[in-house]
Amino acid sequence: MTILFYIAALIAIVASIMVVTRTNIIHALLYMVISLLATAVMFFLIGAPFIAAMEIIIYAGAIMVLFVFVVMMLNLGKQAVEQEKRWLSTEGWYFPSLLSLILLLEIGYLIVSGQTAPFNGRQIPPAEVGKELYSTYLIGVELAAILLMAGIIGAYHLARRKKYVVHRFLKTEGAEQ
């Protein structure tokens, strides 16, 4: 079981690094799906089966498919990949990566220098999560509902295509149908 966890963690980290370094956006999205699936395996192994299912259904199934739909809609060609290759120049990423790695080393040192204890291995069933969610965190659920509502309305309002009406004499922009 432990070796499975480490393999899943390695796959998740390697897939995340591949996402950051790809030039073709569809390849990056597929690597992101692999990373999310490996994360779901980790969740399942430490005793959170409900969250593993949510990760696959919502993250890998809904959010990534939304990304893929938008990429298909934008209909990017070969010149986008060429542009990305030119933008991903070497001198552009040395210094930010160095600074981030220093921060990562600091956080790793802080984590390692603390006390450590193995996971107690109790599997938390979905019923317990649901009971806690709808009793203690009820206000959070309502706030999440409001946030999703605002997201839906905002996405609809922003992505609406403005219609161009060309009259014989005057051209009006933004007339909505």
Next chain:
Amino acid sequence: MIAISLNTGLIIASIMFFTGLIGVMIRKNIMFMLISIEIMLNAAGLAFVFAGAQHGQADGQIMFLFILTTAAAEVAVGLALIIQFYQNLKRSIPMLPII
């Protein structure tokens, strides 16, 4: 059962988080920046679930559900902005190299 300590899990989550942070800093394409933000949110949720599993409580998983909601709303609005941006600029620049 599984013999992993909390420190190992938190280190894995930190490595994924900083991968996303590097992605946000080195990429100039807005689509890749959105995906990198997704990596960072996922890593934060991973840390929450690890901490919840450490204490055997369901609170970490509930926090992950809230992070999931936030990520979904953020992606919807961000992608709508990208679509609008692209369509508005494509009208004036035929071969748009930005996205």
